[in-house]
Amino acid sequence: MKYRLGDLLYIKGRIGWKGLKKKEYLDKGDYRIINGTNIINGKVNWSSCGFISKERYNESPEIMLKANDILITKDGTIGKVAIVEELSKPSTVASGIFILRNTSPNIWITKYLYYYLQSYDFKSFIHSRIEGSVIPHLYQKDFESLSIKSPSLEEQNTISRRLELIxxxxxxxxxxxxxxxxxxxxxxxxxxxxxxxxxxxxxxxxxxxxxxxxxxxxxxxxxxxxxxxxxxxxxxxxxxxxxxxxxxxxxxxxxxxxxxxxxxxxxxxxxxxxxxxxxxxxxxxxxxxxxxxxxxxxxxxxxxxxxxxxxxxxxxxxxxxxxxxxxxxxxxxxxxxxxxxxxxxxxxxxxxxxxxxxxxxxxxxxxxxxxxxxxxxxxxxxx
CATH class of the missing domain: 3.90.220.20 (DNA methylase specificity domains)
Structure with a gap:
């Protein structure tokens, strides 16, 4: 059976920076900010992340990260994905990243979704949406409208385990x-x-x-x-x-x-x-x-x-x-x-x-x- 992503996933991205300037990025702190360059090999490179103030972090509660969230870049180099397996500090994302959160565990295994976003099928979808664009950008409405196949949870688990070994x-x-x-x-x-x-x-x-x-x-x-x-x-x-x-x-x-x-x-x-x-x-x-x-x-x-x-x-x-x-x-x-x-x-x-x-x-x-x-x-x- 196929399901529309927007119906079964929490999908959010930051809209603007509300005036945040470069000087407001901090070298250290308690509130981390992730951008596209921090996503490497399917993971977040936490040591390369910058920080923002508590006040800036609290401005956008809808994009505060949770464990098992999936991140995907939507600007510039589009389609880089990572899964958040642990959170040692409160973290959020910059404007070039979508957060995907599995709200339907009876239908999806999070790792299965993570691997789908690395597939040729999804890359073809991205290419069809950004082809000819002056500034490549993946729009949330297009992302939410995408329908993908959902096999049984047992089959999703088997597929995920095989890919995870690699x-x-x-x-x-x-x-x-x-x-x-x-x-x-x-x-x-x-x-x-x-x-x-x-x-x-x-x-x-x-x-x-x-x-x-x-x-x-x-x-x-x-x-x-x-x-x-x-x-x-x-x-x-x-x-x-x-x-x-x-x-x-x-x-x-x-x-x-x-x-x-x-x-x-x-x-x-x-x-x-x-x-x-x-x-x-x-x-x-x-x-x-x-x-x-x-x-x-x-x-x-x-x-x-x-x-x-x-x-x-x-x-x-x-x-x-x-x-x-x-x-x-x-x-x-x-x-x-x-x-x-x-x-x-x-x-x-x-x-x-x-x-x-x-x-x-x-x-x-x-x-x-x-x-x-x-x-x-x-x-x-x-x-």
């Missing part, structure tokens, strides 16, 4: 990789302290930063690996896509290249893929990424160390242009002017330490890409 493996790989990235950061900090730079040498002085353009009109009807901002934000996995779905030219991703986003650099987006894993199709990247290229896997690991450091992120943030959070960017020529903080004569020692760790990270990232393909196959089977 998610748990992806989560475990991400946790292991996060720990390895932290290890790389510690090695890098110690190395910089032991071998401080003797000369002022920039990234552009040492590494190749040129990138060839991938012309979409000259490459019709072929598959590519797409390293895009939305794909990074959703699950940090490139997507295998057809060029027919891509409207603008992209950048070719080079062997041993490292991608760093010039868009909103306060939210760190860094990719150092092993292209041996993606050799079946051409790898391309969004123009929002700046690419810095090494000549070997060892140099790629070295570049990753530098670009992933907090010092480099601070450098990018301090050199952004643009008046709003959603449009802040750093110019590529500024991004590659960063002065390398260690003695280049000693770089071989750093490369030998971090290169095996990066290889391990890359292997798990590709495993997650394969797991995501399996998950998409399962989603398409059931939805």
């Amino acid at each position: 998610d748990k493996k992806i989560d475990l790989n991400n946790q292991l990789n996060d720990n390895l990235v932290e290890l790389i950061n510690l090695i890098y900090l110690k190395f910089c302290a032991d071998f401080p730079a003797k000369e002022k040498v920039s990234l552009d002085d040492v590494f190749n930063t040129s990138t060839k353009t991938f012309n979409v009109n000259e490459n019709k009807n072929i598959n590519i690996w797409h390293f895009s901002i939305p794909n990074f934000d959703c699950n940090k996995q490139p997507q295998c896509e057809s060029t027919n779905s891509i409207k603008s030219n992209k950048k070719k991703v080079n062997s041993f290249g490292v991608l760093v986003s010039k868009l909103n650099p306060n939210f760190k987006r860094i990719w150092a893929p092993n292209l041996d894993f993606y050799s079946n199709y051409s790898p391309i990247a969004s123009p929002e990424f700046i690419q810095i290229n090494g000549n070997s896997q060892e140099e790629q690991a070295l570049i990753f160390c530098i670009l992933n450091s907090e010092e480099y992120t601070d450098f990018l943030v301090s050199n952004t242009t643009g008046s709003t959070n959603s449009r802040q960017r750093v110019k590529p020529k500024i991004a590659v002017s960063y002065i390398i903080p260690f003695d280049l004569d000693k770089k071989k020692g750093l490369e030998s330490l971090v290169s095996p760790i990066l290889k391990d990270i890359q292997q798990r990232e590709f495993e997650n890409t394969k797991l995501q393909i399996i998950k998409d196959t399962v989603l398409n089977k059931y939805f």
Whole structure:
């Protein structure tokens, strides 16, 4: 049987900010505010959330979060979903997010709804509503009017458990990789302290930063690996896509290249893929990424160390242009002017330490890409 979402779910979004200004976001506090960049890999990254005052929080009781609420982004990068499994502090959402609350547990299992929102069927629905829009936006009335199939609770539970097993493996790989990235950061900090730079040498002085353009009109009807901002934000996995779905030219991703986003650099987006894993199709990247290229896997690991450091992120943030959070960017020529903080004569020692760790990270990232393909196959089977 099919049910209309608006009849059986609580669906709410924030309408305006009632004059809330950027300066009213707090670095710490008791009342958290979630925006789209805080939704990663189907979860809320609580450590990246900002805060608002108690007075601002209390202005909108209809969007105060509860455990098991589902969040979905409705502006910009549309369709990122997360499930709120725990709440250690009172939390609410920014204007670009809908809250979905299951008010019909006799008909729906919350996890089943969560997985439906990741299905091809739902993505097709989103595409049909935003195609041709100057500013992509998912409207609440359209969302509420959507009807979806509701199998028995037993079948919903079976479907959810199978998909959850894949998610748990992806989560475990991400946790292991996060720990390895932290290890790389510690090695890098110690190395910089032991071998401080003797000369002022920039990234552009040492590494190749040129990138060839991938012309979409000259490459019709072929598959590519797409390293895009939305794909990074959703699950940090490139997507295998057809060029027919891509409207603008992209950048070719080079062997041993490292991608760093010039868009909103306060939210760190860094990719150092092993292209041996993606050799079946051409790898391309969004123009929002700046690419810095090494000549070997060892140099790629070295570049990753530098670009992933907090010092480099601070450098990018301090050199952004643009008046709003959603449009802040750093110019590529500024991004590659960063002065390398260690003695280049000693770089071989750093490369030998971090290169095996990066290889391990890359292997798990590709495993997650394969797991995501399996998950998409399962989603398409059931939805």
